[in-house]
Amino acid sequence: MDVFPLGLWLDLLGTFVFGISGALLAVRRELDVFGIAVLSVAAGLAGGMIRDALLGATPPTALADSRNLLTAIAAGACAFFGHRLLAKLNKPVMILDALGLGLFAVSGCGKALDFGLDPLPAILLGVLTAVGGGAVRDLLVVETPRVLREEIYAFAAMVGAVIVVIGAGLGFSETSTAVVGVVAVVAIRVVSALRGWRAPRAPR
Amino acid sequence: MDVFPLGLWLDLLGTFVFGISGALLAVRRELDVFGIAVLSVAAGLAGGMIRDALLGATPPTALADSRNLLTAIAAGACAFFGHRLLAKLNKPVMILDALGLGLFAVSGCGKALDFGLDPLPAILLGVLTAVGGGAVRDLLVVETPRVLREEIYAFAAMVGAVIVVIGAGLGFSETSTAVVGVVAVVAIRVVSALRGWRAPRAPR
Amino acid sequence: MDVFPLGLWLDLLGTFVFGISGALLAVRRELDVFGIAVLSVAAGLAGGMIRDALLGATPPTALADSRNLLTAIAAGACAFFGHRLLAKLNKPVMILDALGLGLFAVSGCGKALDFGLDPLPAILLGVLTAVGGGAVRDLLVVETPRVLREEIYAFAAMVGAVIVVIGAGLGFSETSTAVVGVVAVVAIRVVSALRGWRAPRAPR
Numbered sequence: 001m002d003v004f005p006l007g008l009w010l011d012l013l014g015t016f017v018f019g020i021s022g023a024l025l026a027v028r029r030e031l032d033v034f035g036i037a038v039l040s041v042a043a044g045l046a047g048g049m050i051r052d053a054l055l056g057a058t059p060p061t062a063l064a065d066s067r068n069l070l071t072a073i074a075a076g077a078c079a080f081f082g083h084r085l086l087a088k089l090n091k092p093v094m095i096l097d098a099l100g101l102g103l104f105a106v107s108g109c110g111k112a113l114d115f116g117l118d119p120l121p122a123i124l125l126g127v128l129t130a131v132g133g134g135a136v137r138d139l140l141v142v143e144t145p146r147v148l149r150e151e152i153y154a155f156a157a158m159v160g161a162v163i164v165v166i167g168a169g170l171g172f173s174e175t176s177t178a179v180v181g182v183v184a185v186v187a188i189r190v191v192s193a194l195r196g197w198r199a200p201r202a203p204r
Numbered sequence: 205m206d207v208f209p210l211g212l213w214l215d216l217l218g219t220f221v222f223g224i225s226g227a228l229l230a231v232r233r234e235l236d237v238f239g240i241a242v243l244s245v246a247a248g249l250a251g252g253m254i255r256d257a258l259l260g261a262t263p264p265t266a267l268a269d270s271r272n273l274l275t276a277i278a279a280g281a282c283a284f285f286g287h288r289l290l291a292k293l294n295k296p297v298m299i300l301d302a303l304g305l306g307l308f309a310v311s312g313c314g315k316a317l318d319f320g321l322d323p324l325p326a327i328l329l330g331v332l333t334a335v336g337g338g339a340v341r342d343l344l345v346v347e348t349p350r351v352l353r354e355e356i357y358a359f360a361a362m363v364g365a366v367i368v369v370i371g372a373g374l375g376f377s378e379t380s381t382a383v384v385g386v387v388a389v390v391a392i393r394v395v396s397a398l399r400g401w402r403a404p405r406a407p408r
Numbered sequence: 409m410d411v412f413p414l415g416l417w418l419d420l421l422g423t424f425v426f427g428i429s430g431a432l433l434a435v436r437r438e439l440d441v442f443g444i445a446v447l448s449v450a451a452g453l454a455g456g457m458i459r460d461a462l463l464g465a466t467p468p469t470a471l472a473d474s475r476n477l478l479t480a481i482a483a484g485a486c487a488f489f490g491h492r493l494l495a496k497l498n499k500p501v502m503i504l505d506a507l508g509l510g511l512f513a514v515s516g517c518g519k520a521l522d523f524g525l526d527p528l529p530a531i532l533l534g535v536l537t538a539v540g541g542g543a544v545r546d547l548l549v550v551e552t553p554r555v556l557r558e559e560i561y562a563f564a565a566m567v568g569a570v571i572v573v574i575g576a577g578l579g580f581s582e583t584s585t586a587v588v589g590v591v592a593v594v595a596i597r598v599v600s601a602l603r604g605w606r607a608p609r610a611p612r
Contacts, residue, residue: 257461257466258457258461258466258467258468258471259466259467260464260466260467316471319467321467321471321472322474323474324474324477324478325467325470325471325472325473325474325477328449328471328477329471335446339548343547343548343550346550347550348548348549348550349548351443351446352437352439352443352446352447352548352549355440355442356442357442358442358443358445358446359442402440403440403441403442404440404441405438405439405440405441406435406441406444406487406488406489406491407489408492
């Protein structure tokens, strides 16, 4: 547990699943192998970098620990060779993206609380960490970020961050709170996407 | 004055007016209530976050003080329910945007001077703070940022920052310098927009 | 050498050549004089700002030393008056961009090593510094960044950063390593662009 504390696990898993999402987008855009690497690394590491730069936790874990970069590149390599298989698995890819969203929402909010932030800003930083990597990924290929295209996306991340805040307030163990938070994000995101739930719009 | 020092007032007011601009853009793009919240928060808080991350003033005030986030969300809520009214008020919305530009130019440049930056970089950071939130807002919906679409925009912010530098150099009170700076930005921006002033282009 | 240490030279030269690239893009988009200034400053300074914010080296050199801003503005002024001449020199402009890529890759990786980063993250930060300014420049006018449009671009920057890591490991002088690194980046980038080299794509 000393070598792989909870925050690192959350980050590495989140980096891997978002790294795959970045690489698949690059393959779909017919980018070359370096473009695939750029989008894997951007999608996998940008959210954590933004989180750490804002917390003043520099250098960010994405740069302080080589395992983060290796994970993002491994995700890119998996997608490079396995993209035909992954492309057939449309729903699993959506689930992977939901998993990354949950992992980073929990890691971002938890780290914000560790740095002494109040609950509301900690929730904001959790959401920002969760949606940041995907936003950089999509902006680099000049697409509207998924957070503004999908209906229940930032909200799902917010629920995960709120669970972390409540769990910390009630003194639950970090690991069990993290598991509940990630499961909640994935469940909300996947169910809402499969059922086509729509959020309310401004009254006309 | 201790609870609401000048910098906080400038930030909260700027966050509110930029938050409204983000929410109105989201409504126009027919985004749902969460998309409205995302663009309110991005437009209202991104400029100050960039400023504080570059100054090393971490966590940024946008995360250190919950009132900033609450203000951005309140702006989003106002726009959610009042967007039909606001849409009719075309000129007032442009004036609100000019007000946000002035408030953040003054707050960014003033904080830069407090952190010991030289005048020129302090002016740059003021302009960056002022145009940053709007740039993030526009890029998230894949639009050319207003700073590159409008004629007299970065220049107006620069005038406000220059006034802060001159006021600090002459030893004037921060509050009076801030008022003059904000008024100057709003006046230049509004008059130039209403009159359709154009800046020179590169010689052909 | 005290007043102009190696890192500053690399940054100032890189800022100048990227500043020209930003200004030429602004002229091509028929932006006004302030838009030209915005893109010169963004292209010239954003890469170094991202590097320093991630390293916790705040305020970034782009804000700590006025010469960086003056260099970016001087580049914008050169392009403002000389853009017809520069536009005729299509290949020289591509070479200037390659030079900026090399200068920032070397400066970013070297500074990362100075801050105690491991070799792999130091290489990542070198690449990020090199491609960051151009990415911000292109995103501001809603174009796919050059790093994803060109074939051998991030790879060239990576080679320069790898040379810095190897040179530091073998104890070579910083200056000679920097020269070899920059020359390698320029050579790879220019030859690959002139010959139309293509990188492999994912297997279909």
